[in-house]
Each structure stands twice: as C-alpha cells, then as structure tokens.
Amino acid sequence: MGKLTVRALRIVLAVVLTGTVFVQALMAWALVSGNDPEDGSLPLTPLRLITILGIGTAQVALVCVWRLVTMVRRGTVFSHAAFRYVDLIIGAIVAAALVWFAVTALNAPGQRDDPGVTLIMGGVGVAILGVALIVLVLRTLLAQAVARDVEATQLQAELDEVI
Secondary structure (H helix, E strand, C coil): CCHHHHHHHHHHHHHHHHHHHHHHHHHHHHHHHCCCCCCCCCCHHHHHHHHHHHHHHHHHHHHHHHHHHHHHHHCCCCCCHHHHHHHHHHHHHHHHHHHHHHHHHHHHHHHCCCHHHHHHHHHHHHHHHHHHHHHHHHHHHHHHHHHHHHHHHHHHHHHHHHC
16 A cells, blocks of 8 residues: 555544544533433434444444554554454444444334335345455455465575575
C-alpha cells in the first residue's frame, strides 16, 4: 500500500470515527434527557440504545482497520498479531447484525400491514452476517499468508546457513 493510499484511508477513518462519536454523543444525550414521544408511536429509548450500540460496533471495526493499516505500513501485517484485529472486526460485524435484528424485531409490530418491510430488514441482517463470513474467508487467506511468510523465513535461514 502506498503512502498516499494509507494517508487517504486514515483521513477517511478519522472523519468517520469523529462523526460516529459525535452522533453517539448526541444519541446518548437524547437517551439521558428522556424525550420519548407521547403520541403512541414507537418508544425512542430502545431505538436510541440500539443505535448507540450499533455505532459502537462500527467504531470497533474502524479502530481495528486503523491498526491493520498501521501494520501494513510497517510491514508487520503478516504476523499473528493481525489476527486479533481481524477477529475483533468479525465480532463487531456479527454484533452489528444482532443489533440490526433487534431493530427489525422492534419495527416488526408496526409493519403488520406490510410484512415485506420486515422481510427486507431481515434480509439486510443476513447480508450483514454475509459480510462477516467474507471477512472470515479473508482471515483464512491471512493465515495462509502468515504460514507462507514463516515458511519463507525458515527457508531463507536454512539457505543462509548453507551459503
């Protein structure tokens, strides 16, 4: 990865992380102030709490991507330390899917006339889980790359002894 790419990615990550912290703070303030509607619509407290948790899952993933980009820049991404961050990203994506399913469940009673909305929302949750599976496949590729790197290092050491 080039320096320009790393710098651009870090700028994007920093902007998104700053924005999510701002929105999360606003949601927490709204949760503490307790301004639920009195017109009989969905109570906002559970949705605010779920939103705060959902934003938290995105923040975990963003920080882990930042750490992985740092490892790429340093040339240490093909190490066992990278697995911790990839595992955290997978966990954050699964948590985001669970949060989305909670939103779907809260929204479902209001969609009795049009259950297609609930089905679509459920499909989005399954798609989010699909992203976690894709990252799991990428983790497997990382494991193979780390194994090849270790093997190459061992072969280089043996070759250095022979020479």
